[in-house]
Amino acid sequence: MLRFLLIFFAIAGMLLSALVLQCERKKGSFNTVPRPASSPQQNGVFTPNERVGITVTPQPIRAMKPLHFQVDLQDDGEPESVIVDLSMPDMYMGLNQVTMKEIRPGVYEGVGIVPICPTGLTLWQASVIIDNQVAGDFFFDVQY
Ligand SMILES: [Cu+2]
Secondary structure (H helix, E strand, C coil): CHHHHHHHHHHHHHHHHHHHHHHHCCCCCCCCCCCCCECCEECCEECCCCCEEEEEECCCCECCCCEEEEEEECCCCCCCCEEEEEEECCECCCCCEEECEEEECCEEEEEECCCCCCCCCCEEEEEEEECCEEEEEEEEECEC
16 A cells, blocks of 8 residues: 555656646747847837737736737738737747737737746747748736
């Protein structure tokens, strides 16, 4: 019986550390983005790069609350898909993507939720993906 318990806890411990490692593992895919990130943030509006702007409301941005994302494309070009990918820089937090819907030409809307990071870090990243290509990375702080 004791041996069984020891084995059980050993396996549980291994699973737990695997989970923690996964959260802390470096994330490579968005570090090799060709476009420079832009960040300054005013009243929920993120400075657009040459191609795309993003707005997040309500402000301040909170975890575990529905967030309204709006993406504005300067040069619409009728993309097949516009996605906002939510992640943390250098940390894998699971796939969290918001599929955006076009509400007016060049303007896309969607609702997403940012989870609470177990490390307590608050910097998040929203990458706008247009037709499977990253068009812009934006950074924002989340309140837990
Ligand atoms: Cu995290």
